Amino acid sequence: MKVSEKLEAIIVEAKSHIELVKNLNELNDAKAKYLGKKGSFSDVMKLMRDLPNEDRPMFGKVTNEAKQVILGYIEEQRNILEQQIVNEKLSKETVDVTLPGREFTVGVKHILTQVIEEMEDLFIGMGYEIMEGPEVEIDEYNFEKLNLPKDHPARDMQDSFYITDDTLLRTHTSSVQVRTMLANKEKTPIKIICPGTVFRRDDDDATHSHQFMQIEGLVVDEKASMADLKGTLLEVARKMFGEDRKIRLRPSYFPFTEPSVEVDVSCHNCNGKGCNVCKGTGWIEILGSGIVNDNVLEACGYDSKKYQGFAFGIGVERMAMLRYGINDIRAFYTNDLRFIKQFKKWKKT
Numbered sequence: 001m002k003v004s005e006k007l008e009a010i011i012v013e014a015k016s017h018i019e020l021v022k023n024l025n026e027l028n029d030a031k032a033k034y035l036g037k038k039g040s041f042s043d044v045m046k047l048m049r050d051l052p053n054e055d056r057p058m059f060g061k062v063t064n065e066a067k068q069v070i071l072g073y074i075e076e077q078r079n080i081l082e083q084q085i086v087n088e089k090l091s092k093e094t095v096d097v098t099l100p101g102r103e104f105t106v107g108v109k110h111i112l113t114q115v116i117e118e119m120e121d122l123f124i125g126m127g128y129e130i131m132e133g134p135e136v137e138i139d140e141y142n143f144e145k146l147n148l149p150k151d152h153p154a155r156d157m158q159d160s161f162y163i164t165d166d167t168l169l170r171t172h173t174s175s176v177q178v179r180t181m182l183a184n185k186e187k188t189p190i191k192i193i194c195p196g197t198v199f200r201r202d203d204d205d206a207t208h209s210h211q212f213m214q215i216e217g218l219v220v221d222e223k224a225s226m227a228d229l230k231g232t233l234l235e236v237a238r239k240m241f242g243e244d245r246k247i248r249l250r251p252s253y254f255p256f257t258e259p260s261v262e263v264d265v266s267c268h269n270c271n272g273k274g275c276n277v278c279k280g281t282g283w284i285e286i287l288g289s290g291i292v293n294d295n296v297l298e299a300c301g302y303d304s305k306k307y308q309g310f311a312f313g314i315g316v317e318r319m320a321m322l323r324y325g326i327n328d329i330r331a332f333y334t335n336d337l338r339f340i341k342q343f344k345k346w347k348k349t
């Protein structure tokens with residue numbers, strides 16, 4: 001066999017051998033087998049002894065080239081094996097970044113807050129300002145300036161929690177209207193709504209709560225008529241109960257307005273035909289309102305001959321109860337998450 005064929009055979013054998021090597025120890029054995037002192041090349045080298053001197057350099061060259069080829073195979077396989085080791089190590093130490101993240105609970109605005117914000121949007125759109133005032137109020141602002149002098153029988157309608165003889169938890173947010181008129185001193189127009197919590201000495205049951213929320217509205221201007229009031233309240237009714245709603249006004253009595261009216265909305269459940277929501281009448285009472293009593297205007301610094309106004313009081317809980325068919329006012333305040341969460345996916349009607 002010629003030297004070149006012998007080398008070729010060694011290379012072929014070494015290649016297929018080295019490719020199958022499974023670890024670094026086997027690879028070192030393979031290296032020794034082909035390139036070591038007693039390896040395959042030692043037999044080839046023996047052939048050199050029989051060669052004439054001039055052929056020896058060429059022999060040395062091709063032999064060396066063959067060794068380099070095999071060394072190349074060995075290094076190639078070493079890289080593969082070392083990469084495998086790294087991969088195995090990495091796979092054992094891997095942090096699984098695909099673990100599900102921690103779930104955060106997204107809260108939901110309380111339904112009363114949602115109703116108030118919706119009303120605020122409506123009234124801001126009609127040019128109103130939102131006013132706030134203290135929940136602990138003086139008797140003068142809560143009652144007296146609203147045409148409810150001490151011992152006035154209508155005070156019984158709003159029995160309250162007194163802190164002293166002259167301070168109490170406000171029974172309505174009308175006290176904010178008083179404060180606003182006093183602060184404006186005949187400046188007009190006044191167009192405000194006053195959302196907030198009010199308190200009355202009621203025993204709690206399905207329809208009564210010692211604490212509830214109101215949005216009271218007040219407009220004072222040189223001209224602010226019953227027609228303006230009706231138009232405004234129609235907007236409120238349609239915003240809350242749908243674009244097709246109608247309203248009707250019934251005569252009523254409130255000390256701070258004259259004339260006073262109760263406002264009914266056509267039933268959103270039966271469209272006025274009569275059902276259990278409207279107790280068969282086709283109408284639902286939603287709020288009280290009226291033309292501001294002259295005594296109130298005068299007490300708050302406005303000339304009742306020059307100015308007039310209208311006022312209304314919206315019960316926030318009542319609105320929400322009617323709109324969503326909630327039958328117990330206490331549900332708003334007991335913070336049962338099952339109740340509160342229902343309004344998470346709430347959509348405007």
Ligand SMILES: [Zn+2]
Binds near residue numbers: 270
């Ligand atoms: Zn009905």
